[in-house]
Amino acid sequence: MSAVVLDSVSKVYPGGQRAVADLSLEIADGEFFVLLGPSGCGKSTTLRMVAGLEEITTGGLWLDGRLANELTPRERNVAMVFQNGALYPHRTVRDNIGFPLEIARADQAEASARVVEMARALGIDPTLDRLPGTLSGGQRQRVAMGRAIIREPAVFLMDEPLSNLDAALRTDLRVEIGGLVRGLGVTTLYVTHDQVEALTLADRIAVLRDGFLEDVGTPPQIYESPATAFVAGFLGAPQINLLAAVPEAVPGEGVVLHLGTQRLVIPWTDPRAEHVAGHHAATVILGIRSDALRPTGDPHLGPVLSGGIRTLEYHGHEWLAHIDAGVTVVDAAEVGRRVRPEPAAAGRSSGGMAGRALSLLRGGRREAAGPEPAPHVGSHRRAELLARLHSRDGYGQGSHVHLAVDLERVLIFGRDGHRVDPVLR
Numbered sequence: 404m405s406a407v408v409l410d411s412v413s414k415v416y417p418g419g420q421r422a423v424a425d426l427s428l429e430i431a432d433g434e435f436f437v438l439l440g441p442s443g444c445g446k447s448t449t450l451r452m453v454a455g456l457e458e459i460t461t462g463g464l465w466l467d468g469r470l471a472n473e474l475t476p477r478e479r480n481v482a483m484v485f486q487n488g489a490l491y492p493h494r495t496v497r498d499n500i501g502f503p504l505e506i507a508r509a510d511q512a513e514a515s516a517r518v519v520e521m522a523r524a525l526g527i528d529p530t531l532d533r534l535p536g537t538l539s540g541g542q543r544q545r546v547a548m549g550r551a552i553i554r555e556p557a558v559f560l561m562d563e564p565l566s567n568l569d570a571a572l573r574t575d576l577r578v579e580i581g582g583l584v585r586g587l588g589v590t591t592l593y594v595t596h597d598q599v600e601a602l603t604l605a606d607r608i609a610v611l612r613d614g615f616l617e618d619v620g621t622p623p624q625i626y627e628s629p630a631t632a633f634v635a636g637f638l639g640a641p642q643i644n645l646l647a648a649v650p651e652a653v654p655g656e657g658v659v660l661h662l663g664t665q666r667l668v669i670p671w672t673d674p675r676a677e678h679v680a681g682h683h684a685a686t687v688i689l690g691i692r693s694d695a696l697r698p699t700g701d702p703h704l705g706p707v708l709s710g711g712i713r714t715l716e717y718h719g720h721e722w723l724a725h726i727d728a729g730v731t732v733v734d735a736a737e738v739g740r741r742v743r744p745e746p747a748a749a750g751r752s753s754g755g756m757a758g759r760a761l762s763l764l765r766g767g768r769r770e771a772a773g774p775e776p777a778p779h780v781g782s783h784r785r786a787e788l789l790a791r792l793h794s795r796d797g798y799g800q801g802s803h804v805h806l807a808v809d810l811e812r813v814l815i816f817g818r819d820g821h822r823v824d825p826v827l828r
């Protein structure tokens with residue numbers, strides 16, 4: 404077992420592509436640590452640097468208190484499981500699982516007993532004499548896991564091990580991996596872009612974006628109290644409502660947040676009020692999860708947002724209301740982005756509501772015509788607010804709805820996407 408420490412680690416690929424930027428993480432001995440983020444954010448590169456498959460450009464990697472930058476993959480005593488299992492196709496399941504023991508020249512009788520034991524633990528003992536090509540995706544991943552576990556490494560490195568499996572199998576194997584790895588107590592670094600995997604498996608999660616660390620914390624910390632609007636937008640389904648608002652500090656009342664013609668008030672007794680007051684007359688971003696909005700009959704009782712239902716979607720256990728509320732939606736993917744989008748992703752329309760939000764977030768500054776791509780601020784969503792309704796309750800398309808806002812759960816971010824109030828970790 405081993406602690407893993409990354410100290411200001413950066414990776415620039417030949418050709419100048421910077422994949423990881425100044426990343427510092429401390430992963431405790433025995434911790435199940437998940438690297439989460441969208442495609443291209445540098446998760447796999449980070450994992451491969453820890454494995455020794457990719458050179459570290461600058462910074463230090465420490466494994467069990469030892470500087471490991473120059474160690475070979477074998478010297479690091481880590482085991483990696485890839486997305487596709489990566490098994491030897493001409494070797495049986497038995498030989499694939501036993502391969503690390505064969506390399507280590509372990510006692511043959513003892514090795515074969517351990518292989519059988521491992522296969523039993525993973526529920527693949529009936530397949531021991533089959534070739535990988537005859538296995539299902541889930542069975543192949545179990546074999547890959549078995550091969551990684553059997554050598555009792557100091558660190559497990561898993562790169563999206565479930566992403567090629569169908570949803571049901573993914574859930575099953577997710578539970579199994581969680582149980583198995585926890586049982587072994589081996590430090591695990593697990594890469595995924597799937598928030599459910601991250602939230603369910605991790606002791607702690609680090610969220611990466613464009614190679615930078617956005618946030619790190621336990622699943623409840625990251626979900627309930629994200630450090631940035633990007634993280635708030637990345638976690639949770641349906642996606643959090645991110646709305647542009649202009650704060651106005653009003654003595655005796657609180658900080659009034661103007662959202663178009665609507666308003667919410669953070670009373671002075673709320674510790675966030677003084678922080679958001681510092682953004683007086685600037686633009687802030689409110690993060691309101693759909694379950695922090697509850698239909699109410701009385702628009703004058705407590706904080707309320709109102710709007711017209713554009714669409715009602717039936718989701719079985721609930722209805723999802725898409726509501727036009729005359730508010731400006733902010734695109735989580737672009738707020739506070741430090742890296743310019745690739746040319747293909749740039750140049751999307753910034754007109755209409757998106758354009759208004761963009762100009763709000765830039766303090767009304769007009770975008771100069773020039774080579775800099777315009778960050779996309781706006782929404783792909785069909786309406787401005789998403790709210791959950793437990794029943795249809797007489798609502799339909801075009802109905803006017805008042806939504807009581809659970810103010811305690813509203814997150815407030817500055818225009819740079821960072822929380823205005825201190826983020827406790």
Ligand SMILES: Nc1ncnc2c1ncn2[C@@H]1O[C@H](COP(=O)(O)OP(=O)(O)OP(=O)(O)O)[C@@H](O)[C@H]1O
Binds near residue numbers: 418440445
């Ligand atoms: N060998 C390479 N040479 C040059 N650039 C690379 C190389 N490998 C990755 N990159 C770039 O580095 C960035 C990070 O890639 P990486 O594979 O680490 O991201 P990721 O978060 O794991 O993405 P995904 O979820 O799609 O696998 C991307 O912009 C990618 O194009």
